[in-house]
Structures are given as structure tokens and as C-alpha cells.
Amino acid sequence: MKRFDEERREMIQLLIDRGISDKRVLDAMSKVPRHMFVQDAFVSRAYDDCALPIGYSQTISQPYTVAFMTEACNVKEGEKVLEIGTGSGFQAAILAEMGIRVFTIERNYQLLNEARKRLDKLGYRVAARVGDGTLGWSEFKPYRGILVTAGAPTIPQPLLDQLDEGGRLVIPIGGIDEQKLHIIEKQGEEFLTREIHGFKFVPLIGKRGWSN
Numbered sequence: 001m002k003r004f005d006e007e008r009r010e011m012i013q014l015l016i017d018r019g020i021s022d023k024r025v026l027d028a029m030s031k032v033p034r035h036m037f038v039q040d041a042f043v044s045r046a047y048d049d050c051a052l053p054i055g056y057s058q059t060i061s062q063p064y065t066v067a068f069m070t071e072a073c074n075v076k077e078g079e080k081v082l083e084i085g086t087g088s089g090f091q092a093a094i095l096a097e098m099g100i101r102v103f104t105i106e107r108n109y110q111l112l113n114e115a116r117k118r119l120d121k122l123g124y125r126v127a128a129r130v131g132d133g134t135l136g137w138s139e140f141k142p143y144r145g146i147l148v149t150a151g152a153p154t155i156p157q158p159l160l161d162q163l164d165e166g167g168r169l170v171i172p173i174g175g176i177d178e179q180k181l182h183i184i185e186k187q188g189e190e191f192l193t194r195e196i197h198g199f200k201f202v203p204l205i206g207k208r209g210w211s212n
């Protein structure tokens with residue numbers, strides 16, 4: 001919609017200014033209509049660089065965080081990514097727009113239903129199910145990338161087990177109030193980890209996450 005074009009352009013410029021450089025990520029961020037993933041009351045703020053409520057005490061992540069995590073995952077067209085925490089479906093749409101094969105798990109049934117409807121309406125084909133994402137989705141392993149969009153106290157072992165050789169797990173780890181984003185790459189029997197400070201996500205609740 002024309003009304004949002006200018007706001008979207010400003011959002012993309014801000015992402016570039018903040019260091020996002022992968023053209024495929026920027027292209028996808030400029031195509032997916034974020035205003036269709038937020039509640040009506042927040043449409044006027046859809047392209048602000050902030051998280052917004054989506055109901056059920058959950059949020060759609062900040063555009064910078066989505067772009068950063070997608071870039072950090074470093075996945076190519078046709079490869080498989082598992083996303084934990086479908087939420088609004090926006091992150092899944094960005095990955096699908098990049099031609100990535102998306103598998104996404106959400107623990108909240110209502111959120112998943114709403115996300116499915118949005119993704120269908122926009123023509124994004126994504127495999128989505130309700131469940132505890134801390135256990136992964138072993139049926140379709142291994143994944144080239146696993147993106148966890150909620151903060152965990154520790155790294156869930158099933159997610160490491162479901163990672164492909166050379167693949168990356170991107171996951172916020174820490175306390176309830178603040179986490180470090182961990183970028184974990186599988187290299188043979190080893191996992192190489194880079195940590196980045198200063199992220200804040202809603203809690204990852206599940207068997208290998210926080211208790212409810």
C-alpha cells in the first residue's frame with residue numbers, strides 16, 4: 001500500500017545505518033508488509049523499529065532484530081530453516097520471501113492460527129505447527145538454520161542435535177530481563193559460538209526452556 005511506502009523506505013535505511021548489509025535480507029524486509037502482521041491499533045507504528053504487542057502477552061520482534069537474526073543465520077534459497085516462536089508470522093514471511101523452506105513452531109494455538117491465515121493470504125507457503133519448540137521438529141532435520149525468537153535460560157540440546165553440518169543456531173540466552181544473542185555454528189563435532197549483548201525477548205517456555 002502506497003501509504004506505507006515511505007515509512008518502509010525509512011525503516012530499510014535505518015537497518016542499513018545499523019549495519020545490516022545482506023541485500024537478500026534488505027530486499028525481503030522491503031517487500032513483506034509488516035503492517036499486516038500487527039494489530040489494528042498499532043498499524044500506524046508498524047514500520048517503527050520496535051517490538052509491538054500481538055496479544056496473549058507476546059510481541060512481533062523489532063525489525064532490526066528480525067533482520068539481524070536472519071543475516072546471522074546466513075541461509076540460502078532452497079535451504080531449510082526451523083523457526084521457534086511463530087508469533088505473528090513476520091519472521092517466517094521474511095524467510096519465505098527469501099526462498100527459504102520454512103518450518104515454524106508456536107506454543108500458542110490462537111497465535112499460530114492467526115499467523116497461518118496471514119501467511120496464506122500473502123501467499124507464503126510455510127510448514128507451521130503448534131508445539132514445544134524447545135524439542136525442535138526432528139521429522140524434517142537437519143536444518144541449515146534454526147532461529148529461536150524467544151529467550152531461553154540455556155541452549156536446548158535437541159536444537160543442537162537437529163542442526164546440519166555448517167548450519168547455525170541463533171538463540172537468545174540469559175535471564176528473563178536481558179539475553180545475549182548466541183550464534184552457534186556446527187563444525188564437525190564442535191560448536192563455534194559468538195555472543196552479542198543487549199537483546200530482550202519474551203521467554204521461551206517449554207521442557208528445555210523456562211517453566212510455565
Ligand code: SAM
Nearest residue numbers: 060085087088090091106107133149204205206
Ligand atoms: N517470530 C515472531 C514474529 O515474527 O512475530 C515473534 C515471536 S515472539 C517474540 C516469541 C514467540 O515464541 C511467542 O509467540 C511465544 O508464544 C513463542 N514461544 C515461547 N515459547 C515457545 C516454545 N517453547 N515453542 C514455541 N513457541 C514458543
